[in-house]
Amino acid sequence: MTEQTTFLLRHRAVPNIDQLQVYRENGGFEAFRKVVTSMQPADVLAEVKSSGLRGRGGAGFPTGIKWGFLPNNIWPHYVVANADESEPGTFKDREIMESNPFQFLEGLMIASYAVGANLSYAYLRGEFWQIAHGLDEDIAALEAAGLLGDRLFGTDYSLRLRTHLGAGAYICGEETALLESLEGKLGQPRLRPPFPAVYGLFGKPTVINNVETLANLPPIIEKGAGWYKSLGTEKSPGIKIFSLSGCINKPGNYELPLGTTFRELIFEHGGGVPEGRTVKAFMSAGASSTIVTADDAALDTPMDYESTQNVLNAPLGSASVIILDDSVDMAWLVDKTVHFFRHESCGKCTPCREGTYWMSHLTHRILHGKARPEDIELLDTVAAQMQGKCLCALGEFSTMAVRSGIEKFRADFEANVRRAPHG
Amino acid sequence: MNALLSKYPEQVEKILAKYPADQKRAAVMPLLYLAQTDENYVKQQSVYEIAEILDISPTDVVSIIGFYTLFHAEPGGKYRIQVCTDLPCALRGADQFLEELCASVGVGVGETTPDGLVTIERVMCLAACHRAPMFQLQGDGDIAYHENMTVEKTLALIEALRRHVKTGEAAHD
Ligand SMILES: Cc1cc2nc3c(=O)[nH]c(=O)nc-3n(C[C@H](O)[C@H](O)[C@H](O)COP(=O)(O)O)c2cc1C
Ligand code: SF4
């Protein structure tokens, strides 16, 4: 069995690591000191690039390459930590920020130094109210300890951090909607180009990174890119936190090397499904992902960016694995996901606004025994017509469970339709 | 007279200091939270006060309140119990929990108890899927998570809130 690691969820190995003193006694902020006092920003970028670290917010884009897109003739630069964590089934960033907050903040500080930012923000979903207040206190403690502020370690480098709370809107996890929201506007995605790397927060070059991505930086700087690459797979190096939820005996976060199989996660770590049940299917990336039939080939697929996409035709995304046992009616499930996306569509573009409305209308009809047999096809058609036409990925996400659900579990939909008087 | 400014001068200043001086508008969401502290909704008067502090139009402030679900334009309960019934929680009995809770309290989803104490609402994923049934409690200028809940524990919490409002006794979970 692949052992769980504690490089990110370090509080599981070191008690009270959420206290600044304990974090420092265990090597905390040595990585930040090292980059500021002995490395050029370009060296930090090169090290992170060489580690192969990929963004943990969903898209899996190489972090070092992303940082390299910032132009050196427009200033100031900003780093914004994406702590919106709103994908159904995802609860990993929250555990990092609640229990190992300084490692996240140190990562944000290292990223800031690497791109020359002197002011960086952490954007948290509004529901993380208490976490944000904890981070505010931690930031104040870092200022008092001289780890944030002017002329750090006697160099010319100065850095300040601020938190900003959203107020309940899934779309604000999308990076350009997040920037709009942070600027005090409606959280609606921007048209691109220009990309945030050039025109980001307050119109300035900006890096947006997920909380977990940032938490990887202190150990990478401390132990080196070579160490990081020794974990995980060749194309998906390192470790990942998998949020496991749904019909599973031991739901929770599991930190494992990328490339661990779904079978290991579900059965070895998660303790399998409740007594008397079997695994019918799973979703690999929360409510946004395709529904995967849990056959042997799927269960034996390694959880890395390439295998999940290539073998299962599903994204690894933020690695939020939702388990569905044989008691789950897929028509019910699709009604849930569609309802979510309809509620969260920001309304900016017509295909998503109207498409999610019509899909939810149809799934509701199907589920409540009011549908005609042709409504299943109609639902699939509405979803198919949305694909490729939406302004941001939310619209696309909303079609994933619908199309894969109908394709793989049509019988569940038909059973609901048969309950209808005219079915 | 700007009541928000005169009631919370230090907080307003601290909020404005978080953003570059020429980007004051960014402070609109924190100021809305501040305005919502006492009664758990944003009064018309506060809209004008926030607009004045930030040099933006009251319409802009109103549109922000409308877009984000944690801001409330209308009075509801002094506390809002917001139960997550999104997919992962629903797979662990959240819909049934919400139904039983509403039946025990005697209100429908989205409704407020006659004494104005609590509104029970249904919300989307709160990043606590592994600890369903769960809800967040919004009120007194705070948002607190209550996880691995039962109807019984929730009713006890509501009673504690009721006592807290009457006598000032601390409500705890
Ligand atoms: C609808 C939508 C919601 C998203 N939600 C989140 C989120 O909650 N957290 C996050 O880190 N990224 C989220 N993302 C991805 C971000 O847009 C962005 O790619 C990510 O924050 C980049 O950070 P990374 O490179 O470190 O992964 C979302 C994207 C979309 C389209
Ligand atoms: S796809 Fe949906 S969420 Fe994205 S911009 Fe269009 S309406 Fe908004």
Ligand code: FES
């Ligand atoms: S689905 Fe309820 S907290 Fe995530």
